């Protein structure tokens with residue numbers, strides 16, 4: 515089995531073979547070359563702004579080319595929780611942003627002619643335990659009444675039309691969600707940003723960020739750059755350069771395996787409608803087909819990716835996949851890889867301005883759609899001066915309770931164990 519990102523074998527990813535010198539002065543410097551940074555850069559460049567993307571590795575290196583490609587509606591916390599916390603009006607706006615986010619991906623893919631297989635496959639949320647299904651009918655009524663959003667309950671006896679597994683106890687389908695190949699998409703987004711006039715700089719890790727009068731001086735591994743405004747889109751890789759933001763973001767590992775190509779018949783049996791599928795556990799599995807391969811992900815280890823966590827995850831995920839789909843018992847797993855997700859302490863996405871620096875972070879597994887859309891809308895707000903009006907800027911961006919976190923997530927093993935306990939009892 516290769517410790518390699520399968521998606522990277524499907525496209526010529528941007529590389530660092532032809533580095534151009536860093537410009538000395540720009541209007542905007544964007545830190546991070548993923549969906550957030552590239553979407554923002556494309557938007558800014560289209561509005562005539564001189565914008566440079568500074569990326570520590572290669573463009574698209576982070577979560578944006580490693581994810582499951584699920585382009586989902588909704589937020590990480592349930593919409594019932596969102597209403598309880600923020601009230602109906604704001605909850606409606608926040609949910610609408612999630613729908614707009616999927617539209618943004620669809621529109622950008624079409625406008626820029628990005629060949630990444632985007633389609634509205636719909637997502638399927640499956641009940642891992644019989645009693646998890648109990649609330650599904652209420653959930654459908656709630657989403658319809660509060661958000662005018664139609665989702666459909668799939669009772670247990672009809673689930674075979676959606677998934678070739680007897681492991682689950684019913685589901686909910688949301689036809690608005692989509693799916694894509696993330697490496698092809700992020701590569702297309704990079705080309706689109708460049709075509710619009712943005713400059714993209716690989717191997718330009720930002721080491722220091724300082725105010726100098728009305729501007730910022732940004733020290734990178736490839737020289738300094740002066741910019742009037744800065745946007746941080748570093749997601750789960752947010753480091754000590756933006757210490758205040760780092761202390762608000764928990765980096766959490768997520769891992770994926772990809773099987774060899776399956777026969778058409780077997781692929782159709784596993785997922786007849788090509789849905790983006792995820793389950794109702796805290797330690798959840800998410801899976802989907804791409805090019806007749808089963809792409810099966812999960813939070814097999816909590817710590818971010820390294821050789822060790824990836825190797826251990828490969829076996830855990832293979833066992834999980836066979837538990838869901840015994841049909842795959844003898845199928846070869848060809849690839850395994852990992853990446854880092856960004857969770858805020860309230861599980862919400864946050865955008866705003868801190869010490870004059872703009873940010874968009876905390877996608878909690880919803881970044882394919884949200885990072886694409888918020889990169890764009892935060893960029894617009896930077897130009898129009900109205901970031902405070904953004905729906906995702908209307909609530910606090912909390913840090914750790916008692917401030918007990920300096921950027922190293924020492925509590926992850928405990929959090930992981932706690933989630934396993936919750937999965938056992940709930």
Ligand SMILES: Cc1cc2nc3c(=O)[nH]c(=O)nc-3n(C[C@H](O)[C@H](O)[C@H](O)COP(=O)(O)OP(=O)(O)OC[C@H]3O[C@@H](n4cnc5c(N)ncnc54)[C@H](O)[C@@H]3O)c2cc1C
Pocket residue numbers: 545546547548549550551568569570571574575576577578579580581582583584585586718719720721747748749750751752753755767768769770811852853854855856877878879880881882883884885
């Ligand atoms: C395994 C996995 C599966 C996932 N599945 C899904 C899914 O199916 N659906 C979904 O919606 N979301 C999913 N996600 C989450 C989604 O991929 C992310 O939310 C999204 O890609 C975030 O994009 P981004 O541009 O903000 O960050 P990233 O793509 O992570 O990019 C951040 C970049 O910042 C760079 N950087 C960091 N520090 C510096 C610095 N000091 N100087 C310069 N550059 C720096 C990093 O090198 C990195 O390339 C998944 C994530 C993972 C890891």
